Amino acid sequence: MSEDPKPISMVAALNQALHDAMGADPSVVCLGEDLADREGGGVFGVTKGLSTAFGDVRVRSTPISEQAIVGAAIGASLAGLKPVAEIMLMNFTAVAMDMIVNHAAKLRYMSGGQTHVPLTIRTLTGAGFGIGGQHSDMLEAWFAHTAGLKVVVPSTPAEAYGLLTTCIFDPDPCLFIEPLGLYRVPGPPPPPGYRIPLGQANVVRPGSQVSVITYGRQVGDAIAVAEALEAEGVSVEVVDLRTISPLDVATIIASVRKTGRAVIVHEAVLSFGPGAEISSQINESLFGKLKAPVRRVASNDSPVPYSKPLETAFMPSRDRIKDAILATLEEPVS
Amino acid sequence: MYNEARPSPEILMTMFRSMALLKQNDERFRSLLKAGTLAMPYYSWRGQEVIPSAMSAALNPDDYVCTIYRGLHDSIARGVPLKHLWAELIGRATGTCKGKGGPMHITHPASGVMVTTGIVGSSMPIANGLGFASQVLGDGRVTVAMFGDGASNIGAFHESLNLASLWKLPVVFLCSNNGYSEHTKFEHGTTVKNVADRAVSYSMPGVTVDGNNPLAMYAAAKTAVDRARAGEGPTLIEAMTFRFFGHVFGDNDFYIDKEEKAQRMAQDPCPAYRSWLIQEGYAQEAELAALEAEAEAAIDEAQAFSLESPFPDLAELGTDVFAEQAA
Numbered sequence: 001m002s003e004d005p006k007p008i009s010m011v012a013a014l015n016q017a018l019h020d021a022m023g024a025d026p027s028v029v030c031l032g033e034d035l036a037d038r039e040g041g042g043v044f045g046v047t048k049g050l051s052t053a054f055g056d057v058r059v060r061s062t063p064i065s066e067q068a069i070v071g072a073a074i075g076a077s078l079a080g081l082k083p084v085a086e087i088m089l090m091n092f093t094a095v096a097m098d099m100i101v102n103h104a105a106k107l108r109y110m111s112g113g114q115t116h117v118p119l120t121i122r123t124l125t126g127a128g129f130g131i132g133g134q135h136s137d138m139l140e141a142w143f144a145h146t147a148g149l150k151v152v153v154p155s156t157p158a159e160a161y162g163l164l165t166t167c168i169f170d171p172d173p174c175l176f177i178e179p180l181g182l183y184r185v186p187g188p189p190p191p192p193g194y195r196i197p198l199g200q201a202n203v204v205r206p207g208s209q210v211s212v213i214t215y216g217r218q219v220g221d222a223i224a225v226a227e228a229l230e231a232e233g234v235s236v237e238v239v240d241l242r243t244i245s246p247l248d249v250a251t252i253i254a255s256v257r258k259t260g261r262a263v264i265v266h267e268a269v270l271s272f273g274p275g276a277e278i279s280s281q282i283n284e285s286l287f288g289k290l291k292a293p294v295r296r297v298a299s300n301d302s303p304v305p306y307s308k309p310l311e312t313a314f315m316p317s318r319d320r321i322k323d324a325i326l327a328t329l330e331e332p333v334s
Numbered sequence: 335m336y337n338e339a340r341p342s343p344e345i346l347m348t349m350f351r352s353m354a355l356l357k358q359n360d361e362r363f364r365s366l367l368k369a370g371t372l373a374m375p376y377y378s379w380r381g382q383e384v385i386p387s388a389m390s391a392a393l394n395p396d397d398y399v400c401t402i403y404r405g406l407h408d409s410i411a412r413g414v415p416l417k418h419l420w421a422e423l424i425g426r427a428t429g430t431c432k433g434k435g436g437p438m439h440i441t442h443p444a445s446g447v448m449v450t451t452g453i454v455g456s457s458m459p460i461a462n463g464l465g466f467a468s469q470v471l472g473d474g475r476v477t478v479a480m481f482g483d484g485a486s487n488i489g490a491f492h493e494s495l496n497l498a499s500l501w502k503l504p505v506v507f508l509c510s511n512n513g514y515s516e517h518t519k520f521e522h523g524t525t526v527k528n529v530a531d532r533a534v535s536y537s538m539p540g541v542t543v544d545g546n547n548p549l550a551m552y553a554a555a556k557t558a559v560d561r562a563r564a565g566e567g568p569t570l571i572e573a574m575t576f577r578f579f580g581h582v583f584g585d586n587d588f589y590i591d592k593e594e595k596a597q598r599m600a601q602d603p604c605p606a607y608r609s610w611l612i613q614e615g616y617a618q619e620a621e622l623a624a625l626e627a628e629a630e631a632a633i634d635e636a637q638a639f640s641l642e643s644p645f646p647d648l649a650e651l652g653t654d655v656f657a658e659q660a661a
Contacts, residue, residue: 065497067489072463072466074459074463075459077463079448079464083463103453107441112441114443115443115449148656
């Protein structure tokens with residue numbers, strides 16, 4: 001028997017995905033702030049080595065000009081390239097919102113299908129690192145609420161490789177959200193050529209009593225809680241959505257139909273978050289069949305606070321996930 | 335009347351044909367809007383015909399343009415088929431975009447019209463991307479970003495000019511300065527005397543040209559396009575002009591001084607150029623009249639075609655959001 005392959009970090013998996021995509025297809029180009037090797041190959045090293053391997057025509061560091069970055073990526077994609085634009089942190093997408101929402105998302109539709117935007121925007125975010133209110137938000141609901149965008153959040157290094165590769169070769173604009181909390185967490189490497197179809201959730205842990213529906217950083221938390229509860233005789237199924245949009249409603253409904261209970265967990269703030277849409281989908285399909293109301297565990301409806309105790313209390317925790325699961329089990333069966 | 339170097343007679347006549355078509359088409363749109371035959375948001379370009387006519391004469395057929403909501407004349411000058419453009423304006427299935435874009439979003443890649451944006455300033459970041467692709471692909475194409483003077487005050491202008499100059503992109507920034515950004519007079523919203531003055535901040539040539547003079551406009555366009563194609567980088571052209579009929583159809587342009595307006599309309603560039611062509615012996619009156627009749631016939635045909643065209647099938651509502659759903 002061969003040894004288990006050496007675990008890699010999500011940073012390494014993303015770097016490998018970009019190297020492999022650029023090597024496989026000369027129309028893949030990368031642009032963003034500090035992205036070339038002269039600038040260190042990205043603030044976290046995700047793009048390290050790309051400009052050296054593929055040259056500074058295809059791999060370009062940009063000025064701090066988010067509109068210009070996304071605009072250039074859109075224009076390049078209209079001409080047939082497959083650009084990967086990095087917006088260093090997700091809060092900075094706010095600066096490029098016109099390009100993302102009014103243009104990337106809409107050009108296929110408004111042109112009647114004559115043009116399309118095979119663009120991937122990579123962006124990093126996540127609370128818990130003491131960087132305050134303008135550098136940590138999970139804003140995926142904004143983009144999932146914009147028709148024409150695909151919104152993807154990976155939960156492991158291998159998932160990051162498989163999903164990013166699919167995004168790069170997808171014919172439509174994808175927003176690829178990289179959870180900072182997972183950047184250095186090791187995991188098994190991806191199989192060669194791994195691609196994960198968009199819009200397909202993954203049941204990462206089967207269970208029978210409660211479905212936890214989540215994505216990104218909270219997948220690991222949900223699995224840890226499920227394992228702990230198993231020792232207490234509670235069977236929890238964990239569904240990793242992988243893509244927020246398009247949402248894999250069928251997998252969510254199949255899981256909740258089986259368990260009769262659902263807890264939705266995300267790091268985005270509670271109100272009008274992805275959990276509201278997921279809960280609504282569950283109610284539309286399973287009204288009368290649920291054993292308990294759908295519960296949501298999400299971040300507090302406030303900006304991300306700086307002070308450590310506040311920031312910790314802001315986010316969903318394993319304790320809160322556990323409490324929500326147990327609460328659904330305590331609901332009387334109607 | 336025009337003192338500039340003269341391009342070939344073919345180019346002079348090409349510009350005339352384009353200007354005549356644009357002028358007559360705008361007149362037809364406004365008359366049908368007044369009559370209630372057409373209903374659409376309409377941003378008249380009357381008075382600004384020279385600029386896209388001269389720019390288009392300086393471009394190759396496979397060059398790209400990105401334009402704005404007051405850019406139907408840019409699309410027509412680039413050769414977007416009139417019938418399908420008209421059909422798009424009134425939301426018909428035969429429109430360039432199957433009726434799903436409308437007058438502010440004409441797209442026709444076969445004519446090089448890659449984007450028409452309804453957002454002030456947003457033609458520029460995307461034009462840069464087309465230029466970036468030309469560098470990667472080595473296809474020798476030039477991209478023109480069309481916009482108005484109002485767009486020179488939005489961030490996209492500044493980000494785009496900086497990046498284009500930094501990367502020496504094969505892009506031309508063509509600003510039609512018609513003196514008003516919506517209702518606001520140029521000097522009440524802009525701190526520089528000329529938009530072209532801003533080019534110095536981005537280390538590129540900035541040229542202010544009489545956008546109502548076809549020879550001057552053609553020369554400026556040709557110089558900038560040649561420079562871009564040669565890999566020498568972008569140019570900012572500020573083409574001075576005047577918008578005859580307000581910001582949007584129905585706007586009574588109370589904010590424009592009546593005397594200024596009367597004076598500018600008396601200097602209508604279209605009849606002036608027509609007279610000059612005859613006076614200089616480039617064409618006889620009868621030839622120009624025949625070209626105008628040709629334009630009128632094309633407009634008649636486009637009008638009939640568009641009004642007879644069906645509305646889109648309701649199944650189109652959900653197609654073209656993503657590739658997977660496309661028919």
